[in-house]
Amino acid sequence: MDLHKEGDTGSAKQKKVKIVFVIGGPGSGKGTQCKRIAQQFGYTHLSVGEILRQETSSGSETGHMVQKIMKEGKLVPSDVTVRLLQQAMQGIDNDKFLIDGFPRDEENVKAFEDLTKMEPEFVLYLDCPQDEMEKRLLSRNEGREDDNIETIRKRLKVFVESTLPTIEYYESKGKIRKVDAGKSIDEVFESIKVIFSPGKDNKMPPSKHKCKCLIL
């Protein structure tokens, strides 16, 4: 995928596309914070869950398959997810992308790297206690088919078993920027602003974070 944007002159001068992944458990506030980051820092916000939900309404065979998987709180195969994400990115004239809810497992990481030959600038990790995430999702009221206690518990389990290892992977590359997402929306955004503010040395040493989540 060519995600390098050419300059106005059409010369060989190319602008590097900046990608930030945003991960965290279900209900950690990814969508809420991404909206604010996009608005304040000029990123295009792409929610991978939202892209997949749009596919479910297309009536396609893939859409039916995706709907069934999402209803069960499982992960959609990476080739499908990355293809849809790639299509969404190609249609946008911006060089800064905030990719919400991606990657969810090591297969997502590999598919993205293989297809795009790109890496995220950094990975924003919203770290939130499990009971708080559960409480938020149960009162979200957006009519999502997967916001019921049974599916929420399955999504939390997928987060612990499949997504946390990707955090360790990016930690080993010094790319994790972790914030305490258990605080109020405004407080969380204050911590995030420091990370995104230009000129700040926001590099953090690899954290010693170990997940305290219980395997459900």
Ligand SMILES: Nc1ncnc2c1ncn2[C@@H]1O[C@H](COP(=O)(O)OP(=O)(O)OP(=O)(O)O)[C@@H](O)[C@H]1O
């Ligand atoms: N810091 C916060 N404190 C209290 N409520 C919050 C906070 N952040 C988000 N919420 C609320 O919690 C719910 C879930 O937030 P949001 O949709 O942003 O989470 P998410 O990480 O995108 O979840 P999912 O993975 O299910 O898409 C929403 O109703 C939102 O308004």
Ligand SMILES: Nc1ccn([C@@H]2O[C@H](COP(=O)(O)O)[C@@H](O)[C@H]2O)c(=O)n1
């Ligand atoms: N990389 C991804 C992202 C999402 N999914 C599926 O979508 C569901 C909802 O995602 P949200 O980010 O909106 O919570 C999620 O539970 C998965 O079923 C996925 O497979 N891969």
Ligand SMILES: [Mg+2]
């Ligand atoms: Mg979301």
